[in-house]
Amino acid sequence: GDSVTQMEGPVTLSEEAFLTINCTYTATGYPSLFWYVQYPGEGLQLLLKATKADDKGSNKGFEATYRKETTSFHLEKGSVQVSDSAVYFCALASTGTASKLTFGTGTRLQVTL
């Protein structure tokens, strides 16, 4: 079945540091790939997505590229801010009935001054 593997957290960075959160996946066919962010006590917000190989999703300074050859979708940001502190989830949606999401376990990011 489908699966998503994320790097373990928590990740602690100083403000303006470079961020990478690794995500690899296993799926049949050509899934869509997503990064969602969850701030404390809130639901999930879509951060970015990519629907086919070599697509780059970007939003709010975050980027991720759909790499089919390495089955990866790593999240990057060049300069993090304290306001980026949250839990980040990588997810995929395979072909089939509905758009069921398979999530990674989430990576907590803590950015300090």
Add this chain to the structure above:
Amino acid sequence: SQTIHQWPATLVQPVGSPLSLECTVEGTSNPNLYWYRQAAGRGLQLLFYSVGIGQISSEVPQNLSASRPQDRQFILSSKKLLLSDSGFYLCAWSTGGSRETQYFGPGTRLLVL
């Protein structure tokens, strides 16, 4: 634009009591609807999804049930709550089809005592 509502926001219930959580979507027709549970400090587990009125698919056997009495209404229920039902319940919607983006509601935090 589309919006998704969940209520209540927070609920504290005794073991053995019934449960009803409601989710409604505005601004779209015939959405796919989803219920997820997020246990404390863990990832998200898909519980149910629906592709139309009266159509419910269950992903995991459990103490919960779901119903879709109207096109944009999705209800999560239980006849008798267990301690293990505690968690953060998230409703989401997507357009019809597969590999589509899911958009999440604000969530309901349920504590069973």
